[in-house]
Amino acid sequence: MTRALDQDAEASGARGLDRLSRNTGMRLAAIQIVIVILAFTLAGYLAQAAISRLDRDTMREHMLGEIASLRDEVVQKGRAHLPYTVAKRTRLWRGFDYRLATPDGRLEAGRLPPAAIGWTEVSGVPARTGAERHRFLVYTERLADGSSLSVGRDLAESAKEMRAVNRALFLCGALGAAFCLAASLAFNIQAWRRIAQVARSARRVSAGRLDVRTPVRAGPPRDDLDDLALTFNTMLDRIGALIDQLRQVTTDVAHDMRTPLTRLRHKIERLRGTLAADSPEERAVARLDDDVGEILRTFDALLQLSEISRQTPPEAVMDLASAATHVAEAFRPDIEASGRRLEVACAPAAAAADPTLIAQVCANLLENALRHTPTGTLIRLETSTGESGSHLRVLDDGPGVPAEAREAALKPFVRLETSRTTEGSGLGLSIVAAIAQRSGARVVLGDAGPGLMVDLVFPPAPPPSDQAV
């Protein structure tokens, strides 16, 4: 398995949750779950309200029945017997609590606290449990002798029933939500995996691996995702064919242009050989040769641009520091002879790149700095490993490039106004950008405060194997 795939696997682990939250199917599942929970909550609330209303009505009927039966007792056995009946009913407890009080309010029997005539709610200690205070629904009636008789019902008892109902409803809701989640996962994970596969292939293809194809399931039942994968692969085949065609055109152009240019160059060289050394004619032909050389340089640079962008991205890991140091030392005498200074600060920096091309990147950047800065400028070449990856930087304390012109500076043939008269094809930075892109690196043109900073940020790579320029 290639390194790129390993990285993919690693990344998918780290970003799994994040990806899950961005997955369409999972979003749908989450919405379903929220709806189920809301529905059950609403159902629970409505049921509770209905049950509670029904319960109260039944409760009141029973309480009225109880007080009627006590009234009958008074009729049959007399008022004097009532305290005994109330005390007995309190002791035996048939679901009611009582209070019998004399007309002046003194408690004769029962345990309920005093209550106003009619329906009220009071809090008191229930006769049965006799511990903490509960809320009671109380109906109080004034008897013929002016004493008051209350029948109360412990509301905590009915709350207990309500809790049991709520528990059942909650259980149903939770089961419903869990079922929704399980069903969504079962339906989604498969689809999700297959979509992720297409996305992964697309990422690798856009990183330059044109040979990558999305696996398509075997078997006849083809669904929309199989169609997607097949369409994607067809598109890649088409792109691959176009690139091959382009490559062929490039090769043909290279061949067709280079052949006459070779002849031209050879003719000039032969002509030069027939002339006396250092004669005015010989010098003129030498200048002609220089001009042809200039055309060839631009032509080579253009050809190289197209060659780089069709190359497979490098997989071998190298140390940017060794390549950078090597190039810096090659350029140091020239830079110093020009009255500029060169500082090299190269810490190990691993990157998957081609050492030859990295050497060219360093050379182009140093030449660029050399060409576009005044004498006395300090040029700095750095490599380092940061959190976002490996850096290769060239900085100078020269005039710099205005922020709005930086992006344009990377485009082919663009030369900034100040440097239009200096030599150079204007392709140096474009080649740097193309090489960087092929190695998966970003090129950032920034402010070195003062001066220009060109920063190549390579994606993190495993430690380098023993490779140098």
Next chain:
Amino acid sequence: MLRMRPSATDPVVQAGAPRAATAARVLVIEDEAETAEHMREALAAAGCVPDLAHDGPTGLERALAEPYDVLIVDRMLPGLDGLSLVGRLRDAGVHTPILFVTAMGAVADRVEGLQGGGDDYLVKPFSFAELNARVAALARRSPTPPRERTVLQCADLALDRLERTAERGGQAISLLPLEYKLLEYLMLHAGQIVTRAMLLEKVWGFHFDPRTNIVETHLSRLRAKVDPPGAPPLIATVRGAGYVIRPPA
């Protein structure tokens, strides 16, 4: 393109005079007739004995039939492409040094060519000076492999490749690592012209052409150490071609 800037004090010689002790036999396998003819003339002028073949099969046949010192093979040939041709030659046990000349200049193409049995690689359009220098380097390979030559000598200049030291007339010369590599390469090709491009490729490992004069600058520094004032100069600039180290005439 060569941009030599010989200073007034540099010894400058004119290129072109045949220097080969025995004329090297060279087979040019190139389909483009005019280019092939130019190459033949240039090689003859440099003292080689060139032959021409205009397609792959003919080239292969002749390379197998006759003993050549160097084969110059175009990568793109009618009938049989250059890479396959070299593969067949190597399979047949022919180990004649091969110089690929090609319009395909990408690094990958170069690597492919060298791994496919080529000994050197020259991208079109090249100069005759470059062509001749490369052919000379391939043709005049010493019978001793370069690895086994531990002491290199040129007049009173000696380079010890085991100790990595140099001395001239018994006087030690202090060299930076890169100056050592440069001198070593020159001395391995003593008496032969080495071009700027050859030095860039073989000494620095650069397969691109820097616009700055890094070769010239480093060479003039080396020269200051190797050829002190008063001593007869050993390193010479060959006008329009390159550099050469050789005993004073």
